[in-house]
Amino acid sequence: MTKDGKTKIIEAAQRLIARQGVEKTSMREIAEEAGITTGAIYYYYKSKEELLYDVMDYSTAVTAEIMKMRTQPQAQPDEVLNEIARRVARQLTHSSHWNLRFYLALPAAQGDEALRARFVQNYAAQTQRTAELFNFVFKSQANPVDTFLAVLMVAAMDGINFQQFIGALPVPIQELARVYNEFFAFAVPLFKQNADQARRFEDLPPEE
Secondary structure, three states: OOHHHHHHHHHHHHHHHHHHOOOOOOHHHHHHHHOOOHHHHHHHOOOHHHHHHHHHHHHHOHHHHHHHHHOOOOOOHHHHHHHHHHHHHHHHHOOOOOOHHHHHHHHHHOOOHHHHHHHHHHHHHHHHHHHHHHHHHOOOOOOOHHHHHHHHHHHHHHHHHHHHHOOOOOOOHHHHHHHHHHHHHHHHHHHHHOHHHOOOOOOOOOOO
C-alpha cells in the first residue's frame, strides 16, 4: 500500500473514533470507511492497537509539524512560537484523538513490549524536538536543562488531557490552553536564562 493509502486508513479511523469512540470502532468499520477490504488493513496492521498507535501518532505530532516549519529558510522565531501556541491550543481543546494514548497505555504497561517500545520512541522524539524548538524560538544556546524542561512541557500536556479524559479538569480548557502557552513563552526562556543560578533545591535531603 502506498503512503497515501495508509494515510487513507488512518484518516478513516480518525473520523470513526471522533464519531463513536475507540471501543465501538472496529477494523471492519474502518475498512468500510476507507473504501478498502478488511484484509487490506490486516496486511499492514496486525492488530487494532497497532493501527490506533499510528492514528494517535498522526493526530498528535505537533512538534514534528512545527519542526518542518522551523526548517524553512524564511522561518522566523516569533512566527514559529505563534504556530506552536495555535497547535497546542487546538490539541488541548480537541482531545478525542489524544485520548488514544490512555487507551493504548494500559496494554503497554501490562506487557505489550512492542507497544511500550513505540511509546518510548515517541516520547524521546517529542522531547528532543521540543528542546530544539526552545532554542530556535527563544534564540538561546542549547543547555542540558532543555531536555528536562521539554519533558515537563510534554508531561503537562499529557496530564491536562488525562484530566479531560476522566472528566476531572477543574478549570475551562480554553483558558488553561492560553495559560499553558503564556507559561511556555515567558517562563521557559526565563528559566533557561537563569539555569546556572537555579540551585535552591540542589542540596535538599531526600525524604526518608
